[in-house]
Amino acid sequence: MPIAERKERERSARIKLILNAALKTFAEKGYHGTSMDLIAECAELGKATIYYYFKSKDDLLLSVLENGIREFFNLMEQEWDATDDLLEKIQAIPRVGARFFADHPNYFKLYYYLTAHPTLNRKAMRQLQPLILEKTRRIQDLFVQAQKSGLLKPFPTDKLVEIFGSLVMGLGQFLYVDARPEVLQEKARLINEIFLNGTRTTQEDTT
Template sequence: MGINERKEREREHRKEEILDAAQRVFFEKEFTAATVDEIAEAAELSKGTLYLYYKSKEDIYLAVMMRGMEKLYEKLEPISASGSTTIQKLLNFCECYKEYFRSDRRYFRMFHFLQAPHFHKQVSDEMNESCSQLSRKIWSLVVGLLKSGMEEGVFRSDLNPFEVAIILWSSITALLLRADTEIEAWKERLNIDLENVLDVSNDLLFNAIMTDKGRSEYNILIKAGQH
């Protein structure tokens, strides 16, 4: 019976079409401002049909956001797999995340909602699970990098790689989320460029987690990058 397979394919295709429509809507309006009716209209389907494919508005939102996370993963993974040194990879990771922030800002912006605790109440267990799984994929790239660096002796091995990953990821994401909403305000009020603040923050943290060996390689790369 190829019929069930075809039906399954068609179902997945329809789900993607709904996401295409939802993405157009969520790129224009944030979660609360966007309505399910708008998404249905954009998808040229009735609202009831949407609910045959997704369990809630939050599920649809997360599914679009996961496209964004997947895209970030696709950008980070090749760095991880490349032949660069660990220090170079760390710098590339950060540059890549910043580049993602700049060019895929509408996806990045959706990450704001991951923070809101109430949001997850309406998310189905399956969606939450796929989302965590994808998070962990990205996560493991960072942890992997830190572990390699510790083994090679460029990162301090007295630190816990998971803890350092949390620290780095939290601080970078927090500053980018802040930059997303406040970059103009800081520029005007105190002439501070939040993207530059991120560079300073990274520089402080990188130096702090590196060994002398790591730092010497890092400083050479940094100087080479500044021109």
């Protein structure tokens, strides 16, 4: 293996190690209870190494959040690429959310912490807004296409996406009740069933 390629692999592996340690520490201690010393200890690296890759705790928090957003949407895009069916693409969103939270509960714990600290949350979201808009635009486009195809009612698309998104994020709450993957997937199935078909019975349901 060429030296440059080996060094790049080592660099990527070290960054991944630091990000995982930072996520774990932020999730367990909260942003305000986390120090670069604690992250270095969790990663089993020297603090100078942490600072070599990340200039500050703020920089590290943003990198952790960005990594989570990209990982979530990478999973989503794999599901979307596997089908041309618009409703199936929409139904994949809660399923991926359930799988992501089951596999990475610390991301939801950090998200939940940020929602309880609005000043910190606003600061982080302001920095991440371009990435969030880029990624969520694909979801909005899916809903627009489904509405144009007559598959969804013509509610305001932005509000529809916001409500659907809040239901998906709410899946993380069940981590504190029963974090088994099959339980989260059942909740995801119910989100799809209720969101797309409603809860009200029809004549067809009662016959």
